Amino acid sequence: MKSFAAVLFGATIALAATASDPRYIHYEFLGKLDKRAAGRFVTRKKYTSAVFNGLAVELKAPEDVVDLASIPNVVSVRPVTIYPATKPFSLHVASGPDDPAVPPFGQSPHVMTGVDRVHEQGFTGKGIKIGIIDTGVDYTHPSLGGGFGPGCKIVGGYDLVGDAYIPGLVDPVPDDDPMDQCQGHGTHVAGIVGAAPGNEMNITGVAPDAALYAYRVIGCAGGVGEDVLIDALLRAHADGMDVITMSIGGASAWPDEPVSVVASRVAEQGTVVTMSGGNDGDYGPFFFGAPANGKDVIAVASVNNLARMYQTMTTNVEHAPIASSVPCMHGNIPLTRASQPYKISDPLEDLDGWPVDVPETPFPVDALTTDPMYNATACEPLGDDVPDLTGYAVVFRSARWPEVLVPGMCQVEDQIRNIAKKGADFFIIYDAAWEPYVGNIPNKEVLLRNIDDGIWLVNEFNKGTNLTVTFKQHGSGVDVPNPNGGLTSLFSSFGPTQDLLFKPALGAPGGNITSTYIVKKGSWAVASGTSLATPYMAGSAALLLQAKGKGSTAVGLPESHEPRPRPHTLAQQGAGLINVFNALNVKTEVSPAELLLNDTAHWKGVHRITIKNTGQYKQKYTLSHQPAGTATMHDIALYPVPVIDAAVAVHFSEKEVTLAPGASTAVTVNISPPKNVDPKTLPLVSGWINVRGSFGDRVQVSYLGVAGSMYAAETIISKNQVSWYHYNLPAIVPGDIGEDGAPIRQVGPRNYTRSWDSLPSLVFLLAQNSRRVFIDLIDPAMKVDATIPSVSRKRSVWPHWWKPGLPLEEAGGSFDDVPIKMRIYDLHDIMHISGGPLGPAYQIYLPPMVFGTDVPYGQYKILLRALRQFGDPALEKDYDVYVSEQIGIVESL
Template sequence: MGALSRGLGGAPIDVPPAVWDLPFPLHPAGLEIDAPGPRTPAASHRCNDEMHATRALLLLGLGLLNGAAALRVRSDGTVEEPVAGGSKTIIVELAKGSNVESVKRKLQEQSAGTTVLKTFESDVFTGLSVETTDNNLESLEALGEAVKAWPMRLVDIPSPERGKTFSSDAAAKEYSLHNYTGVDKVHQAGVYGKGVVVAVVDTGIDYTHPALGAGFGAGHKVVGGYDLVGNGNYPDTPRQPDDDPKDQDGHGTHVAGIIAGKTDRFTGVAPEATLRAYKVFGGGGGGTEEDVLIEAFLMAYKDGVDIITASIGGFVGWSDSAWAVVASRIVDSGIIVTISASNFGVFGPFVASSGSSGKNVIAVASSLASDLSADPFNATFTLNGNTNVSTLAYVPSNKAWNISGMKIVPTSLNTSIADDACQPLPSGTPSLNGSVALVRRGGCDYAVKQANVEALGAKHLLVYNNDDIWVAPYSRGRSSELALIEAKAGKAIVETIAAGGSVVVDFSQKVSHKVGVFNSVGGIPSDFTSWGPLFDLQIKPDVTAPGGDILSTYPDNQWMVLSGTSMACPYVAGVAALYISAYGGRKAHGPSFGREMFQRIVSSGGALPWANDNPFRTYKPVDDKGFFAPVAQVGTGMINAAKVLYSSTRLTFDSFALNDTANFRPQHEIAITNSGKEPVEYSFQLQPTAGIEMFQPYNQFGARNALFKGLLSLEPISLVPRVSMPDPVTVAPGETRNVSFTFAPPTGPGVNASNMPLYSGKVLVTGDNGDSLSVPYLGLAFSLAGEIKNMWRKGSPQFLRRTQQVWTFDLSPTAPGYPFVSMSIEYGSRQVRWDVYESGWTEDRWSYPPVVGENGYVGSATSYANPRVGQVFDPATMQENNTFAFPVEGIVRDTGTIGNYQFWWLGALANGSQIPSGKYRMRFAALRPFVDPKDSASWSVWDLPEITIERAKRNNTRS
């Protein structure tokens, strides 16, 4: 690929100065959900592998996989398995014009085990959510007014780990974030988001923060909103909605500051935009339910907002969940919706999020920040009678320094030495007592350098960087104070002293600002950012924004540095607000505006380099190996606000989802509109990104974590499709021309279908007026159904505890007489079924969907809704009717850490009745990808023997 440009849209950029004085105070707080304890942004990158994995899992929020139990992370960093895969709470869409109250009454009259939780009446979505023990998805979809039923999921945002915070007089920002994204150019044009209303669906907003307007209601920055759940411990306690959406957590306040925060020393993306807060999380940190999110989105829609942003989501991977469908329809009404892509990147491909999977919903990935912050100190350079005082940057290993008037003494005047002070200093070296020692980074641990300068009396050691990644220095067991300064600063100090001059430091002044440090790895993809595509091979994520080490507002007049796609998502919402401020929104452009803005934002993305590791954790530069980051990781790349607002070219397209080889879609089209004043000639070019081979083979012991490789195991390869490109086309002012592209999958000796290769890239559309935009493509160079013939993971499904073929459904904890089933699948399945048939039923009688009373079908099994690994049902503490019914839908793949499900069938069928004694045949099956469910061969069926149920032996009492 050649050298990769980090500039906007591929254009080179000027690297900002290594050190500059920022006109505001700053004291960063630490990363959101990382390792325990406060830390500075640089120091936070010292986390070990286990801590880093925890961060990757938690930064955004851990979602329910299929409605029954939210993912939790234990104190040791491991993930608590979701053990149930279904939901007894279901969302049902009704046909437009349905009488919702009438359906509600009918349901509750006909089904004693069904309770209506919430109703929705909107031109976007009409329906209700129910809790039921005697209905399942299929029976509810059979209602005359029903259109579709979905399992209701729980979506969790864990509270950010509270790091070190600082008061309002330390308000600051990482200055060049806006330089890297083109927002600075928009601000220079005087566009700041005025007149635009952004809905923040999150934990609420601390609207008392001075940077967020210090008030609530008309005339303030936060003009309104609603608390949909209250300040209690929802969802563990009932919802208690009220009119005050004040943040109890901090997450939503941080998001709000990224969008619209403003002080003399801090500027959000759209600081003149107004906000509405929709609080969907309580104070207990237990997550929120999908019907609450739907209600919040519909409320924001009714309130007339221009943009809805939600840094919320969990591992789902399907575009047709209830929340995703509602979000997509709101986009179709003309409102822009941005949702974070989630933070499961450590698991590799196919870990896409929930709401962001919706069509034309902008799923936002994260990159590392382009700049980091550091403490300032003054250095007085004296040479040949001339004196100059400069402000330099340093990051201490521990606390801030408080010394002054001390000279710097370098251990070597050779700034190229690779192992400075890695050996005891030569005899005759002057004492370092009362001086600040200066050594070059590299060659040995910091502790070795400290020991060698301490031997000569040094109590303070400055290490100047060797062009490695800027990371806070770290050592243990040494008495001297340690700090890192930049390579440029160190070299300037050495050169001054080598020429006969001197440098004296002053760390004693209490300053109200920080200085900025250029981040040499800024702009690379964050390793936590979730990869797509969706399980139906639609392209996600869509675009990238800065999400690593982002400073923003925090409750109680504080500021904090957090990381996650949660931080990247509101940045894109802010860019959308800038556009609407300049050109108007859906009121000016109609309902197509939401989709048009999706296309405008996505097409602005600039390529990012390949990276599958965190350089701060490995302490080494990123080896991009000459490849661009895949579309499955970053979408089209870094958002470019200047292109979004000022390109006179508009592209109309659906992202080029090429599918797999068995379902290949070769033909794709782009409509090019020239809204400029002169004709423009457009040319076309393919920009491939890194291909990957996803398949994870079994190791020598016959084991593997998952079907697909994790992030650290992925290696970039060249996988380029064959594409028939159109000739250059000239488009007159005001004209729209369509151009077509014909793709063929990559072939050749390097393409091995059994390795499951994924390829992606972009089609670049370049005008002779300077506009350069792009459209993403992605495909699989193999057949999913052909390679995944068996959905079950090795050793799955299986009966736990007992494998007997006679079940009594005795619920006593000492002798449980019911089946425990453990299950995990290699790839996402639209449906997993547990069906019960009459004795003698055979697979050749399969029909879909099965109907009770026909073809030997008895009914669907149910499962206790809250099973726990290693436990059994206990009638004294558990409710027998706390169940959900099969089938379950939208099951995600097993990642090796997430995706193992457990089901306890206590004897009830989906209609609420108890299965009678007798002989039966069970069918436990998962639907394979891209197949017809009516065909028996489309299912991976667990081969089960005939069973006998003897109800007479049931005993539910304690023994």
Template structure:
């Protein structure tokens, strides 16, 4: 008896499997309903025992929708997106693709839209101005990002017959009957800007979009700082739902959810890994195995090419040999990279097989084709040769669905919150890790990962679903070297959890608020409330439970003695509870939280209300870094050495102004800094936290500011302009907002820079000018979170000693 995922035709899968081996069989029984999908069979005439590979079982276009309730919503509720207008604000849409309808305008899947920019616009300095027109076609971008997003929402690639467009794995988007409105705010290359995002949001709302998707975002921002978040606020109040990707800066740590996802009225969407992903496969005597092609020469293998295998050492796997690289086109055991990478070891066409269960991406060599295959495939080749057979090894460009081990868990790249003012972000999650295959301009079909993919997955829902959405946070297994238990992933990373489309459309219980922001310890309330509304036609018992999350310690007070709440039909009950933060060092500003799960007697849907807060006084947290040993060892010391500095380097990284690259001692009081005979001053503005506003200024210390006025400056405070000697370029000492830096550059988080100031600042008309000689201090000032921009006490300030500037 073999169990299959929902949506799979079990009989057809079994028939296909046994037809390939010409094995006689008979079906005993097959069951396919909401409780189970399985088939049992008997192999006839004493046939050999065989197994059906998991990858074969799961080759179904709807496998990708099994963990989000989309299949059930379609099957049981007949929800396919019909009547739903979804706006895609992105790089345009290649609507000529048959999976997206093949045309543009009334009657087509892509029915409305506008191009705000034109092809030449790049969004960079010196870019041609936008040249708008009424056609949002993307026929030039490298990634076809907007086309891919539109496909996730509404593609239908199940019955395509056009040559060159038939997918290896037929699929549908979340809402295949939805209508797409396409708005182009990117040219062929480059970036865009908040004003263009806002214009597109307003246009989409005016055109009648029910849901507006923005798979766009920068680094951490504030909810009211951009035109796009304000536009989202405006149209949301008029009934349009704005959905935005949280960002792909998960490696940068907490508090990095980007704009416009941080908007109060926008749904910020985190990414979860998919159940399976399409992967090209090769075969060994008919058995399918996925493979990765060498990136240095990715197209040399032909589809269906039979490979002539030469093995230099048949015992390489048995004896842990990793130097078997000489000869013709051959099979090589992967292992210690000290033996040389794929480029060095592949003397001719070659196949490298894994020395464990992990798959790797390889470079290979530009002159020859190469591929990396699983260990099982390599062992199959070796076993055949040892048995005196010539294995038939075939390279293909066909796809098969491969299960993903991290299915339904948070994607490692997904940007976490909370937001900069401890509001709950992201709000919830969609499938974005190894998302469904979709389509583009340069490649007919492909797979992308990112919160850009998770956001449209959530967007492909009926407009009224968001008013009663049920979100289930899946179990998240913590490393066995850590808590040795199973806990939910932190709500600051996944919000309420992975969306459940079926529950969102069918459940008749409303719980508000949908998330509870505890703020910091200073602002923690004595109690918190949520209200359960029973919209069923009969009374309901609701069972409440608190679920801890990873890295969380929680303690319930006496108000949480009960676990059962009874709500009469059509009525509401308000529940109060108390929270005691974990007893940890408040200087760490630890994020804590969990989930209140609510279930009833009638159905098995779970409503999860996440809560999260921060231990410590958030307002008085330092923005500028002082004496960080970890930042020095992981970033500053290696960076200074990369610049060629040979001397002794500080053991601590601190914000300040320094006379040399050792950064050991800040500029001394009354020191003479000669801008013509020295390197000027070296600056380290090191924000450990985001801030709404910051400036780096030279403050004139003389009693008479006449020299400054004659030089064209309006006051004794001058904003600096300096060069980044580590990353290149120049920048002003003005930030709105100030985004914290990290050890290494992330997608939307800038890497730390080492800056050199040579006496240049911005005058009263914000033009570059040289400061006159005289006494100055360098001041780093950043507005504290929750602080008042007009109150000097609400700024975190680091100031240098007064020094004498000369030329």
């Protein structure tokens, strides 16, 4: 039996494995817990599966968590995660087949993956059971069978939570009906997996004859506790699912989250488990999602659909319809490269074909300039000579500035705000450098796809023409070749995990996907996200299981559609885009499917690859090496992630082998890291070992590793790229603001009173994810060997967001010969990007008390320590260390 664990709101407790009756073990553990907690807990769930045996318990008092590890048989204590509701990167509810956001050819994802040809061969998932763990399903949708139960498309399932469920606030109220009438995501997912053909949208699910089971884990308010997800995985496994798909999760660097472990154990027992890697591509490498980071889970990346729709606007002057798009307004992400300054390339967040939310009546146009190439329109407040612009659509060229933000330079948001002050609330922007985001003017901007159209509008206005533009809400979409079709979606999260597991595993279509939606809310939706690629992968697995058992074949993707492009890093695309037809029809098997090289301090370069000829004829196989681009890990995530040419060296024991039908052989592959790289940037090397058969078989083995030592590389960043702080971090930052509006750092000793209003914060950046981060108060005279310098005044250049940490325990004494006056924070499993509203910097406030104990008056320095990768948490030498300026906590100033 696997290890026994208890999951809590507050902690996860894992107990040693035992052969005893699990019900007795539950009773024994709860009895000991009751003696310590004196009844201040609630048993929320008992798990008695052979996969996972444990309990879900909610503790009422924080102090009851502290000594849980001392209860006999406890192996570990882990905090519980509450995951947000499943949300695609973007979602548009369609008004019908003529909605401008709906691609006219709904089967384009199947063409990309060979699913259309597999359907022609008669494989549609019949006899395969697929469990969908999501928001439930609106099974009244005609394309989802119109009913629930035996004989229906949605054969079974369970609602584990109920409508009112809010994790930690409103308890689950389970029932037997997984109907979803409020969220919609699970209904969209179900259509991707198994929608019946013959509908008005011209779409068919990947496995339309599979038996679908819906497990609802999210209520109408959104969010789900880890205890519920574990319950759903175990229930789906017990119900005999062949495939389980779940598009729920959050960023986590290590694969030992309790739900990740359970998902991996379910997969280990033979169930195919597909999970989304996340939509955090702009956070760079080593920022992957749990539970997709589970060891044996198929973690899925998103690939852009070949089809792409743009909205068009028309004018009252003869001119071809003008293609445009609506910005997603997710944040400020650069859309252009310096080498391509006059077109929008690699759009990350504009919304394919979405109609702009304005009336269909004509808008008069104003341009505010006679020079269509002028890029500073309204960078300053507009004067009295500019008339009232209420009711006008103002067309202007976006402010242009370097890709790295320089404080004080004009931004497109500044242009919009200044124009809006004159009454305008609709903006036509061309040559856009960034996705504009102005929170109080939502969805009232369009980005022109061609700079020439913007130039024409400005020139036509300046001729004195009474120019108007009109935006139809229906039938105005145009189907154009997607410039990024077939490439990895830029929002798709980068792996690998922090301990260098190969994540993501494979890619599937997830950009611009049409599928079913809640009937009462419109029946159909177009959406993008890895949460949509994941069910596509599940349906693909069902086709393969029906046809021949487990297996997959992927096609590696390039970085771009430029001539002779470099293959894209496997850290974001995985092995490549799945091709179900190739996987079904190939007559060669290779194993293992992936090679884990580790980092140079633990380099594993020698591997044996087994090749088997499963065909009826003798084949001659040729082995070759195809490197991909090498992504480099900078101090913080830069977008796009820097990629260089730095290939590993590969030596084969044999480059050619000949195999009779049914025969197999092993070939030794020796892989050496590149020499022309800076190991401090942790270059992620990746690529494929290609095996080509004489009858056209093309199979591959993927590899990934780090050409540097993760232990030796910085964990705490010793410089700064956050524009508000005009100095290097880490730093003690009081509440003082300089003349330029930026926070001022403390230089030299300074006293503070013991109150939130007075106490400063510690601001720092992480170059790598860290298992353990300690923040302690020490004697200012204490000599500590710091790895990070304490004072610098270098100006910073990059804006981002922050997230405060949480105090988890109170501690004193010493840590590896460093006397500690008081432990302020003990942070576990910290990501290198905070992910909060001001990330990537962490802003940790010095509290006036810790767990009810006042911080004593006195003089201190703050000791910040972050554990290096592969380091021992108990050893001081395995931490990056920073010692702050001296601070005093005094009764009054």
